[in-house]
Amino acid sequence: MNRTDRLYALVEQLRAIAPRCQSARELGVRFDVSTRTIERDIAALQQSGVPIYAEPGRRGGYALEKSMSLPPLNFSPEEAVAVAIALSRGGDQPFAEHARSALRKLVAAMPGPQGDRARVLATRVQIMVGVEPVRAGPSSAVVRCIEDALLRHRVLRICYADVDGVPTERAVEPGAFVSGRGGTWYLVAWCRLRDAVRVFRLDRIASAEVTDEPADERPLADFDADIPAMITRIPVLD
Secondary structure, rough: OOOOHHHHHHHHHHHHHHOOOOOOHHHHHHHHHOHHHHHHHHHHHHHHHOEEEEOOOOOOOEOOOOOOHHOOOOOOHHHHHHHHHHHOOOOOOOHHHHHHHHHHHHHOOOOOOOOHHHHHHHHHHHHHHOOOOOOOOHHHHHHHHHHHHHHOOOOEEEEEEEOOOOEEEEEEEEEEEEHHHHHEEEEEEEEOOEEEEEEEEEHEEEEEEEEEEOOOOOOHHHHOOOOOOOOEEEOOOO
């Protein structure tokens, strides 16, 4: 069993016995690896967002938080791979890391044979890259700051380069992420420098910092703007 398969199998094993726990030694015996290998695997799963915690004591071990685990999902292998393909085309889009974490949890929550079939099918699907001109995407650190500011309604300080490459420091109140054609993402925000709504291309934001200052509550309609190359706007989650 390779490491990727073992990580999924570890989650499935802990989900099956939740809320009970199992020691690293017992898991090592089950998967025919060392205790140290299990500990490294658990750490990797925790870093990817899987809610595993350690229970101390002689009868302790690792357990999956049952309240945060998903029940078995009736996804077909084809549906799971279709989701994986869609996510793989997102590149450095906002919430990309969270999307990949969600996909791992989704596959882990599929019944064992279905999850195994999905992983096998995924190895038979390859995505070509480099066919179209490559455009530098936004910094992942910048994207995370904007996500945080949007979720917590905080003012954001950014360094933004205009079309001529001239940088300016601005304090903005984030309103919405908007996806345009060609994979270009925009931040629509209230710009305090211009005292008006402005649209910022994410790949032109050189740096971003979330402040502790609450942003004003503004209706989403206030951020309505004409985005270049946009043809439609749809909700991403109903």
